[in-house]
Each structure stands twice: as C-alpha cells, then as structure tokens.
Amino acid sequence: MNHTTVGLIGAGRIGRLHAENLVGIPEAHLKMVASPHLDEAWAQALGIPVRSTDVGAVFDDPEIEAVVIAASSDRHVELIRRAVEAGKHIFCEKPVAFEPGPIEEIIALAAGAGVLLQVGYNRRFDPSLVAAHHEIDGGGIGEIHTVRVTSRDPIPPDIDFVRRSGGLFFDFTVHDFDTVRFLSGAEIVELFAVGEVLVDPRIGAAGDIDTAVITLRLSNGALAVIDNSRHAVYGQDQRFEAFGSSGSVAVDNLRATYVTTSKRDGVFSSRLHGSFGDRYREAFVAELSGFLSSVREGRPVAVGAEDALAAVRAAHAAKRSLAENRPIRLDEAMATDTAGEGGIR
Amino acid sequence: MKTITTGILGAGRIGQVHGNNLLRMPGVRLKAVADPFADFKEWPGVSVATGEDPDLILGDDEIQAVLICSPTPTHADFIERAAEAGKHVFCEKPIDLEPDRIRRTLDTVDRAGVKLQVGFNRRFDSTFARVKKAVDDGEIGAIHLIRITSRDPEAPPADYVASSGGIFLDMTIHDFDMVRFLSGAEIVEVHAYGAVLVDPKIGDAGDVDTAMTTLRLSNGALAVIENSRQAVYGYDQRVEVFGSAGSAEALNEAPAQIRLSTADGVRSENPLYFFLERYQASFVAELEAFFACVRDDTAPPVDGRDGLMSVVVGRAATRSRAVNRPVTVESRATRSTGGKP
Numbered sequence: 195m196n197h198t199t200v201g202l203i204g205a206g207r208i209g210r211l212h213a214e215n216l217v218g219i220p221e222a223h224l225k226m227v228a229s230p231h232l233d234e235a236w237a238q239a240l241g242i243p244v245r246s247t248d249v250g251a252v253f254d255d256p257e258i259e260a261v262v263i264a265a266s267s268d269r270h271v272e273l274i275r276r277a278v279e280a281g282k283h284i285f286c287e288k289p290v291a292f293e294p295g296p297i298e299e300i301i302a303l304a305a306g307a308g309v310l311l312q313v314g315y316n317r318r319f320d321p322s323l324v325a326a327h328h329e330i331d332g333g334g335i336g337e338i339h340t341v342r343v344t345s346r347d348p349i350p351p352d353i354d355f356v357r358r359s360g361g362l363f364f365d366f367t368v369h370d371f372d373t374v375r376f377l378s379g380a381e382i383v384e385l386f387a388v389g390e391v392l393v394d395p396r397i398g399a400a401g402d403i404d405t406a407v408i409t410l411r412l413s414n415g416a417l418a419v420i421d422n423s424r425h426a427v428y429g430q431d432q433r434f435e436a437f438g439s440s441g442s443v444a445v446d447n448l449r450a451t452y453v454t455t456s457k458r459d460g461v462f463s464s465r466l467h468g469s470f471g472d473r474y475r476e477a478f479v480a481e482l483s484g485f486l487s488s489v490r491e492g493r494p495v496a497v498g499a500e501d502a503l504a505a506v507r508a509a510h511a512a513k514r515s516l517a518e519n520r521p522i523r524l525d526e527a528m529a530t531d532t533a534g535e536g537g538i539r
Numbered sequence: 540m541k542t543i544t545t546g547i548l549g550a551g552r553i554g555q556v557h558g559n560n561l562l563r564m565p566g567v568r569l570k571a572v573a574d575p576f577a578d579f580k581e582w583p584g585v586s587v588a589t590g591e592d593p594d595l596i597l598g599d600d601e602i603q604a605v606l607i608c609s610p611t612p613t614h615a616d617f618i619e620r621a622a623e624a625g626k627h628v629f630c631e632k633p634i635d636l637e638p639d640r641i642r643r644t645l646d647t648v649d650r651a652g653v654k655l656q657v658g659f660n661r662r663f664d665s666t667f668a669r670v671k672k673a674v675d676d677g678e679i680g681a682i683h684l685i686r687i688t689s690r691d692p693e694a695p696p697a698d699y700v701a702s703s704g705g706i707f708l709d710m711t712i713h714d715f716d717m718v719r720f721l722s723g724a725e726i727v728e729v730h731a732y733g734a735v736l737v738d739p740k741i742g743d744a745g746d747v748d749t750a751m752t753t754l755r756l757s758n759g760a761l762a763v764i765e766n767s768r769q770a771v772y773g774y775d776q777r778v779e780v781f782g783s784a785g786s787a788e789a790l791n792e793a794p795a796q797i798r799l800s801t802a803d804g805v806r807s808e809n810p811l812y813f814f815l816e817r818y819q820a821s822f823v824a825e826l827e828a829f830f831a832c833v834r835d836d837t838a839p840p841v842d843g844r845d846g847l848m849s850v851v852v853g854r855a856a857t858r859s860r861a862v863n864r865p866v867t868v869e870s871r872a873t874r875s876t877g878g879k880p
Binding site for chain 2: 339340344346386388389392393405407409411415416417418419421425426427428431437439440441442519520521
C-alpha cells in the first residue's frame, strides 16, 4: 500500500493541528501520538490507534517510518537526535533550535543517517505564496529590488508563552525571515532591527518586544523589510510584496468569506482570518503531504534544516541589532550572542 | 473676497502648474512671472507680465505674495528678499539643503512678519487627509507603525540626480513630511539602507535609487519608508498607519476605477502616471490654503519648521546610509515657526 506510517510527538496546539491534518491525508497512516500531557479522549476521537505518554514509544515502533515533532521548542533537538538514531524521517516544527550549533549538528546527523528532515515553515506551501514565488522565479517581475513582509498576529500570546518563546524574532519573525529568503531566492546578509513595546507592557516586563521593523540586505543586492505586531485587532494580517525591474507581485490578506456590504456609513468587507491556523489551513496540510511524498519518493524536502539555520541566524542578528542599535551582518551576529535566553531586549 | 496680487519666481514645470492653477483661482491675481531661462512665447499669456529679472516681482509693491518655484539653490535668497520686501511666501520644497541656511531664512521671515508656506502638497491630498482624520479621530487608536511605499514611475536623468541632494533630500523628503503629518510626532532617529538597482549612472552620481528607511518617532511609534526611482507600472504611493485599534490605508489611485475580467485574468488600470496626475488636486488645495492664511492672517498649514525638519531628517538619512548606522535627528528646535503668529 502506498502510504507512510507516521508517529506524532506533541499534542499541544500545533500538534493537534498536525494530527487532524494527518488523519485527513490518504497517504498518511497516523499510527501513534505520544505526549506527556496527552488528552486521551481527543486522540481516541481522532481514531489514532496507539496513544502514549512516553515519547520513546514512537522511536521504538519499527513500523513507524516518519515522525512529526511538535513538542515544545526546547525539546526539538533531543527528539530529532533520537529520531535520527532510530532511522526515522523527520518533520519538525520551527525553529528546531535557538542556537545554530545544534542545528548544524542535526544537519550532519540526518545526512549521515540518510533520513529526511523537513522543517515546519508552512508558508512555503501556501498556494498564494507558491504562486508569487513561481511568478518571481519565472522572471515575471524582472530582477528583484525589494521584498516586503507585513506579518501581524490577531491576538498577543499569553505571557507564559512569551517567556518560553525565545522572543519575537525567534518565535514569530523567523517565519518572515524564511519568507524573505523564499521569495527572493537570496540569502540575508545584514539587517537592522528596531522594536518597541506598544501592545502590552507585560510583554516588555517579560523581556520581549511586541512591535518591530526589520530592514535587510540580501545577497543579490536587493533590500527587504519586515514589519511585525503581536496585535492587529482586525485579524491575521499577512501581506507580501516583491518589487522588481519589470513590476511587482503582491499577496494580499485572505478571508474566510469574500462578502462586501455597502451601507450608509461605508463599504464593509468580511473580516480577515482570526488565526494563523485558519489563514494557513491549506499550507499546513500541503507541508505534510509534501513531506510524505519526499519520504515515499526519496526526494529532497522542500524546506530543510539549512533553512531553519538561516532563519535562526537572522533572528540572532536581529536580537543583537536591537540590543546594540546598529546594523548587524549575519556572519558577525554569532560572535558573542546567547540566544533564546533572557528574552531579546 | 479680497483679491491678492501674486507673482511667481521660476517658470519651470511646477511653476507652470501653479501658474495655471492661479489663473483659475478666485481671489487671486497673477500679475507677473519671472524666469531667466523661460521664453514665455506660449505661456502664461498676455494678461501676465513676464521677464528675466526677479525684481519684476520682488520690486513690485503691488505684489503681496510670491510663489518660489525656481531651482533649490535660489530658494533661501528669494525667500529672504521677498520677506524683506514684505511679501508673503509660498516656496517649493526644499527651502535649502543646509539646515543652518534654512534657520537663517526662517529668522528673516519671522522678523519680517510675513507668512511662509512650504510646498508639501501631499498633505492636501484628500486620500491622505482622510487617513490623517482617522488618526486624529482615534479610529485606529494609538499609532504603532507607519508604512509608506513611494516609488516613481521613471528615474530622473543622472545630471538631475547629481544636483538633487540625493534621494533622501529629493524624494524621501516628501515621505518624511508625510510621517510627521500623519503621526503628529517628530522623527527622532533614522536608519537608511540604499542600493543602486535601477540605473548604474545614479550610482556613478553618488546616489542610490532604491532605499529602505527606518524611523523612530517621538511618540514611541516606528515607521518605515520604501523608495524606488522606477516602478514600471506607474507612480506607487501607498500609506498605512497601524494602531492599537486598527489600521488606515491609502491605496493607489487609477485614472479609471475599472475591473476587466477575461479568460487571461482580472485586470485593473495602472496607477495615475506621476505626481502631476496623482496630486493635481492637492496642488490647487495647497495654494487655496496659502491664500486663505494670507487673507485671514492665520498660520500656514505647512510652515517653515516643517520645511526645516524634513531637510534635517533627510540629511540624517543620507548620513546614516553613508556610515551604515542609525543617526539621531538633531533635536535643536528652530526658534522660528516661519510665520506662525
């Protein structure tokens, strides 16, 4: 039978989302979910045959060919190591690790063991971003001059999460760094980051920022800009634009419905999606389907640990740029930095 | 309505735009235009005196208000001479490329007690004015971010670039003013990246044609400006103000608001081609506002200090790009408001 047996580690918000998607993908057989805080009733209702509170059970099951790691970020590296040792292909949520060192180590380990390792930069599978990338790649806008990413969340995360998240650049902007690389086809060479606490003073008290603007220099000579907020009251704001010598290509916001209501006091459109899960629903399915196709056909993954490494390096540079209020080259960013710890401010 | 007698110094492109607007404007009489290089055969017509000598205007006691549309290096001198002759002044941006020269000019204007308005026409565009109203009325709450996309449809010739003061003083200066206008705050720090991606001759002239400028504002908000000297699809002028209660966006305007849907896809018109088309109405509105403040003896809506601050920020951006560091904007306030009562 042409399917892949999968084990899932982690059943938090993103783990559940992946589980629900895997159950719906015909080529996937989600055999096991393992999480120390497993909600039995939920897993049973989804029809997952094996449920465990011991993540080791996934690695010990010889039938499982691929693991999806959606545990908390601080456990990613350890779980990837164990999956590699067990000879399983790996899909891991971003950011993989807050430090480049462990990611480099994992890249070497996975390559040595001949297992595939895909990272959850789901936007690379979003149909609109894929179409934009295709247009750019086909020369539709000529030489790229600038890339713009506007990425704003509808609801700020709770403060406990902020404390564990590694900070805005590691938790949130990493997606945007990856999108800049994806759309431009170039590497980030240098960046300048400014940030403020404008949404919630508790985010500041936790050592993080909630509003940021990052400008970037790319290896092809182009410039890019990312603007972030933790709180856009009108919904999940995800807009992208690449501008080049023969035009521009833009991805606008998506909505659950496209209804226009015109009244005395104005013209109203449907609200934007209210969460990244809704906005990137198709992308979350497509990234797993893509991963499983790579496993079945032995093809390279579309977004790998090298991409995770590049995004984390950019996050370190941004953190340092913010702290020192100056532009930082990515090759100098790692000199004295300690990531993730103690927030980014 | 009391008629105000007016003269124009400089009959280039913008001088002619203003002149034509004045010829149709109630309550204003365009008496004379002076320009050493114009031939005046076609324009402005027999009802208006023309000549090479600026004294045609500056020496005419009947002329109460002067529009300065000559090249930038002449602005400060002409403002001072007009002010000393007791004439109110409308001057195109920038007043000068040197802040100290601008400060001296503003002192002269203050001493003379005349009005000075600077030509930041975009403040009078109805679309941007509506965004400003959304900010002022609290529709989007406290300001967190301002984002401006400002791209010209075609790059200027390299010899223009060489004398323009550079992209930040020639082009981004309007965007700096827009950030100040929309936020009601001052720009306190600037970082600018630049690149030469459109035309290597612009690079040879010591300038850049593509830029990303990050700003910190005095109210704690952040802003970013994207510039390009060449957008092949037309003049790209978009603004977004994002705040605690939402965002307000100004989109591009097209000559016709149509949607053409065919088997090839959905198409709409390109944006209005360039600033003369896009900001046509604002050029009229800024002059109406200027003459209203002359007539009613009120403060000009865009004053000398606005003219000064945009240049100070433009120089900070120029320096930031050169040294690749954020640059603090000098906070030394001008003593002058350039005609504010």
